[in-house]
Amino acid sequence: MTDALGTNYGLMPPDNSIDQKPDLRDAAIVQNQKEVPLQTYFNKAYKDALSNHRLGDQPADDSVAKLHVPISLIAYAKSGDAHTRVGIYRDEMHFPPAC
Amino acid sequence: MARFFLKILLKQLVDKQSSDKMGLLLYEAENGSTDDAPEPRFLPPPPDPSFLTKETSAPGSPTSSNRATDTVPRKFKIEGVKIGQGPIKADPDRSGIDVRSEGLIIKWKHITKDDERVKDKNKVKNKDDDDDVFDKDLRKKFDDCKLTGEGTICWQNLSNTVPNTDGIIEIINDSISNFINQAPLTP
Numbered sequence: 001m002t003d004a005l006g007t008n009y010g011l012m013p014p015d016n017s018i019d020q021k022p023d024l025r026d027a028a029i030v031q032n033q034k035e036v037p038l039q040t041y042f043n044k045a046y047k048d049a050l051s052n053h054r055l056g057d058q059p060a061d062d063s064v065a066k067l068h069v070p071i072s073l074i075a076y077a078k079s080g081d082a083h084t085r086v087g088i089y090r091d092e093m094h095f096p097p098a099c
Numbered sequence: 100m101a102r103f104f105l106k107i108l109l110k111q112l113v114d115k116q117s118s119d120k121m122g123l124l125l126y127e128a129e130n131g132s133t134d135d136a137p138e139p140r141f142l143p144p145p146p147d148p149s150f151l152t153k154e155t156s157a158p159g160s161p162t163s164s165n166r167a168t169d170t171v172p173r174k175f176k177i178e179g180v181k182i183g184q185g186p187i188k189a190d191p192d193r194s195g196i197d198v199r200s201e202g203l204i205i206k207w208k209h210i211t212k213d214d215e216r217v218k219d220k221n222k223v224k225n226k227d228d229d230d231d232v233f234d235k236d237l238r239k240k241f242d243d244c245k246l247t248g249e250g251t252i253c254w255q256n257l258s259n260t261v262p263n264t265d266g267i268i269e270i271i272n273d274s275i276s277n278f279i280n281q282a283p284l285t286p
Contacts, residue, residue: 042270049270064187075246
């Protein structure tokens with residue numbers, strides 16, 4: 001998904017692929033509990049911060065003056081006896097063109 | 100990286116003992132060492148607190164790291180942190196500048212009954228006194244969302260020239276608050 005500022009957002013991938021834990025569920029389980037998912041609110045909050053130049057000059061173009069500020073947020077969740085997590089993922093790593 | 104911190108929170112990074120050790124290091128960076136912490140101990144003030152805590156040096160001074168202004172109240176406690184500051188990776192298209200980053204373990208305020216305490220009417224009230232007051236209505240909202248109120252966050256690349264970190268606090272505050280309240284979305 002890409003917003004008006006050209007920022008690309010992505011859902012956190014299922015954690016089962018990493019932990020191999022049967023009690024850890026995909027974010028969708030929790031996000032479906034509510035009409036509007038956490039990621040939607042995160043996207044809006046991030047966009048508001050960019051619009052208000054709270055993260056420096058924007059929109060980001062990865063230059064010195066307009067750096068991209070990646071943020072990942074994972075809200076830990078529980079569902080009955082099982083634990084799960086909701087999250088918002090953005091690429092945290094900066095790879096310059098030379099790499 | 101946020102998942103790395105989550106594994107510490109869940110005590111799944113290597114094993115429980117290892118996770119506890121790493122969790123203690125993160126705790127000490129934000130809070131200073133507890134009395135029973137192993138050496139080396141860091142007495143308060145903490146050695147490397149979060150950039151989301153209030154800046155105590157004069158803005159613009161050599162020791163200032165442009166932390167939070169304290170005008171945006173954090174709705175979460177910082178249980179542990181690892182901060183970083185240094186030149187951004189080399190790139191022929193740009194000069195070297197210092198950027199900040201950090202990983203956090205947080206817990207939402209007012210939702211843990213264990214933290215409930217009786218207010219002392221005779222005590223001089225300070226700004227943090229309300230942080231641990233249990234709010235059962237807020238707790239219910241988190242329960243309804245199946246959220247524990249704990250979380251991990253990682254951010255990076257915030258230029259050292261950005262005057263404060265209030266924008267990061269706002270993003271965290273608003274994302275979680277609006278989700279548990281299912282706030283109307285406005286353009």
